[in-house]
Amino acid sequence: MRILFCSSEAVPFAKTGGLADVSGALPKALARLGNEVMLTLPKYKQVGFATERRIQLGQKEFLAVGEKPLRDIEGVQVLFIRQDELYLRDSLYGYPDDAERFILFDKAILAFIKELNWKPDVIHCNDWQTGLIPVYLKTTLNSDPFYKGIATVYTIHNLAYQGNFPPETLHIAGLPEELFSFDKLEFWGQFSFMKGGIVFSDIITTVSPRYAEEIQTKELGAGMEGALSYRRERLRGIINGIDYEVWNPKTDAFLPVHYDVDSLEKKVENKKFLQKEVGLAPKDVPLIGLVSRLASQKGFDILLQAMDELFKLDIQMVILGVGEREIEEKLKEKAKIYEDKFKLFVRFDERLSHLIYGGCDIFLMPSLYEPCGLSQMISMRYGTIPVVREVGGLADSVEEFNPATGEGTGFLFKEYSPVALLEAVKRALTIFGNKNAWKIVQINAMKKDFSWDASARKYVEVYKEAIQICNKEVK
Ligand code: ADP
Numbered sequence: 001m002r003i004l005f006c007s008s009e010a011v012p013f014a015k016t017g018g019l020a021d022v023s024g025a026l027p028k029a030l031a032r033l034g035n036e037v038m039l040t041l042p043k044y045k046q047v048g049f050a051t052e053r054r055i056q057l058g059q060k061e062f063l064a065v066g067e068k069p070l071r072d073i074e075g076v077q078v079l080f081i082r083q084d085e086l087y088l089r090d091s092l093y094g095y096p097d098d099a100e101r102f103i104l105f106d107k108a109i110l111a112f113i114k115e116l117n118w119k120p121d122v123i124h125c126n127d128w129q130t131g132l133i134p135v136y137l138k139t140t141l142n143s144d145p146f147y148k149g150i151a152t153v154y155t156i157h158n159l160a161y162q163g164n165f166p167p168e169t170l171h172i173a174g175l176p177e178e179l180f181s182f183d184k185l186e187f188w189g190q191f192s193f194m195k196g197g198i199v200f201s202d203i204i205t206t207v208s209p210r211y212a213e214e215i216q217t218k219e220l221g222a223g224m225e226g227a228l229s230y231r232r233e234r235l236r237g238i239i240n241g242i243d244y245e246v247w248n249p250k251t252d253a254f255l256p257v258h259y260d261v262d263s264l265e266k267k268v269e270n271k272k273f274l275q276k277e278v279g280l281a282p283k284d285v286p287l288i289g290l291v292s293r294l295a296s297q298k299g300f301d302i303l304l305q306a307m308d309e310l311f312k313l314d315i316q317m318v319i320l321g322v323g324e325r326e327i328e329e330k331l332k333e334k335a336k337i338y339e340d341k342f343k344l345f346v347r348f349d350e351r352l353s354h355l356i357y358g359g360c361d362i363f364l365m366p367s368l369y370e371p372c373g374l375s376q377m378i379s380m381r382y383g384t385i386p387v388v389r390e391v392g393g394l395a396d397s398v399e400e401f402n403p404a405t406g407e408g409t410g411f412l413f414k415e416y417s418p419v420a421l422l423e424a425v426k427r428a429l430t431i432f433g434n435k436n437a438w439k440i441v442q443i444n445a446m447k448k449d450f451s452w453d454a455s456a457r458k459y460v461e462v463y464k465e466a467i468q469i470c471n472k473e474v475k
């Protein structure tokens with residue numbers, strides 16, 4: 001099958017969060033299953049030319065830049081859309097002309113595949129940035145034979161980011177007036193990219209079965225629950241995987257000491273290294289980690305409220321994250337008060353994230369909502385036990401440890417409150433105090449299969465279904 005995978009970020013080129021992990025790993029997994037896959041990305045400043053090479057000349061080293069962008073990573077062709085005026089900026093998103101930037105991206109992708117005469121069987125779009133691709137295919141381009149019969153799958157990674165812009169955006173996008181109605185692109189008076197993806201794609205997916213249910217409710221539907229419930233026959237939930245080549249404690253180049261499920265005793269060396277690295281005392285107390293965008297979605301309000309109680313306990317904590325200013329300021333205040341127990345790093349730092357996954361005992365994710373969440377899966381792979389709120393993909397991937405049966409991979413809480421969070425942390429600490437029991441949870445967590453293989457196969461099934469639906473409609 002020929003698959004075009006459209007995303008606004010992907011590892012190893014540009015990343016702000018989990019979408020990049022998925023867009024870096026799923027296309028590779030699809031290619032391993034024998035599909036022909038092309039990935040498209042904007043050519044951001046961060047992308048660098050993929051054919052960059054460090055070249056040694058005598059004593060000196062130079063960074064040489066190849067003229068062509070990388071065309072192939074592990075069987076996946078990468079097509080960069082280059083438009084320096086729009087994409088060569090310090091950040092990926094957050095500009096007043098974001099609508100133009102991604103309208104151009106969507107239009108350019110469609111123009112280039114025709115130019116290259118590369119007709120995919122299915123186009124897999126992701127999040128609001130690529131939401132207009134299904135719209136163009138089903139409307140302005142539907143009489144062009146090149147585009148006929150190309151199926152579309154639209155994946156929602158986070159319903160809260162909808163790409164809603166003023167109504168005039170319709171004209172910039174070059175779309176006809178009649179599309180600006182409540183059952184199409186109009187959303188509370190605005191023009192919505194995400195609604196375009198939801199209404200016009202052949203199949204909609206989201207990144208966990210639980211989230212697929214949650215987004216049809218008023219509570220977590222972010223205003224789109226109506227449109228989603230209306231199309232629920234076409235809505236599927238497929239849980240994400242993680243890239244087992246990137247996230248592997250046995251080979252992780254960032255870790256000072258490698259380990260796996262048979263050499264778990266070595267993990268403590270990574271803890272000592274991390275403690276030293278971040279400036280915490282080299283003590284044998286539970287070390288709790290958190291790596292996350294600083295966004296209200298991630299539950300920082302209840303965590304902040306729980307901190308005074310939390311730091312009465314004999315624990316250490318390290319948080320790595322960037323994002324909302326307000327959350328950053330509040331965390332900084334706490335880090336000042338509890339400086340011998342709590343270290344905060346406000347930046348994006350790949351290396352430190354690996355050290356935290358490898359070196360901590362417990363990983364915290366008190367999310368208000370979580371479409372899937374990758375951090376809890378990464379931690380489990382590193383034998384770092386997740387304490388998470390029972391919501392979305394967290395509920396689908398973490399199972400409460402039961403000391404009586406020895407089953408389970410972590411600790412969960414339901415109510416969104418500091419009290420419930422504290423209670424779950426305390427349950428984890430009790431088990432941590434029993435070295436044998438803790439080892440059992442670690443082994444359970446590390447043995448869970450979070451590789452992409454199974455989920456990639458589910459996507460292939462969804463693509464087939466989308467192709468069938470699309471072909472029926474064309475006839
Ligand atoms: P989301 O996509 O909502 O941000 P996920 O759990 O799906 O949440 O994915 C987050 C990804 O981003 C993980 O790979 C995590 O390690 C990474 N990440 C988040 N913040 C940082 C940071 N400050 N530095 C390095 N990596 C980060």
Ligand code: GLC
Nearest residue numbers: 018019157207371372373374
């Ligand atoms: C989003 C979600 C996160 C999910 C990621 C990848 O950013 O917030 O839960 O894991 O996308 O699908």
